[in-house]
Amino acid sequence: MLLVVVTAAGRSERFGGGKKELELIEGRSVLDRAVSLFLGLPDLAYLVITGPRDQLGAMLGKLGPATHAALGSRFSIIPGGPSRRDSVRLGLEAAARALSPPESRGKGGLPEKLDNAIVLVHDGARPWASTELAARVASAAAEKGAAVPLVPLSDTPKSISPDGLITAHPKRSTLAAAQTPQGFRFGGLLDAHRRAAAENYECTDDAELWAHYIGPVSWVEGEAMNRKITYRSDLGNPEIRVGQGWDLHRLVSGRRLLLGGVEIPSELGEEAHSDGDVLLHAVIDALLGAASLGDIGTHFPPEDSSWKDADSRSLTKTVLGLVHAAGWSIVNIDCTVTLEAPKLGPLKEAVRRSLASVLGIDADTVSVKAKTSEGVNAAGELRAIEASAVVLLRR
């Protein structure tokens, strides 16, 4: 006989808004995935989910129809406790009540079949564990009493002290990281949890509790894909942001006309403190806007003489560095230049390639369009040139 406790009673404090188990991954909730991996186990008798008291309804609603159909009445969703340890104990107690015949309840000991059952305790925030892993853990727990899936550490571990010093350099090969589901003989784990609650014994997981009250814990190979969701980025869905930029420069004689770093043959050029590349200025503002990093004036104030005749390509690269440092990369960029004359047509492709090169991205993700202003307003009267840009960022 197999029981499962899925814990999801935490407040998702590091997740940055919302409850992580309720988020969707390709149309199914994290919780539904974490629960449904157990449905393929042939001897599954009962499953308990623990959640925050005020979110049990929302959690129930996020279990998919296939999961509801497969579990039928073989599950319950109950309020967890203040700590993970409390929640697991409450889940075990709920499973014991659900599976004990009414006549044996309140008589202390568990029915023998329940005492010897295997229980798998799983984090509701681990949606990618496989049914094969759950089966492997359950089978090892049936043989050895307790079993935990482990994965090798990819980073080199250090023992540390709070004052900023490394106190020991343990060998990486002697250490491993514990995952869930962790499997135990039901009677033993319930007993250990009752004693831990009575003594207020603090522990991080059930393996530690079993080792403290019952005995050795065996291990099986875990799964690299069985990651735990802690931060929103762990969901794998990239965060995306759109940014918009616009700029205008007067057209005067005696200045170069630069667009995206390409010099356009023209009698008139852009008047500016810097080299005046109106397209790159619009792109800079779009990048800064998408990343919420201010605007071109805050980074390169016109009153600062160091930007006189500055190459706008290097300004763009500086801004790109800030955007990258914040974790963002460009998905695509689309620009429009408004210029009455000369006709940009033949040079548009060179501008597009130059812009892609400055931004360090494939030219397929860069678009440059050209328009005239139909003879009206400053651009139409050849007194000015305008450019606008829209950029999409992801991280």
Ligand code: MG
């Ligand atoms: Mg400008």
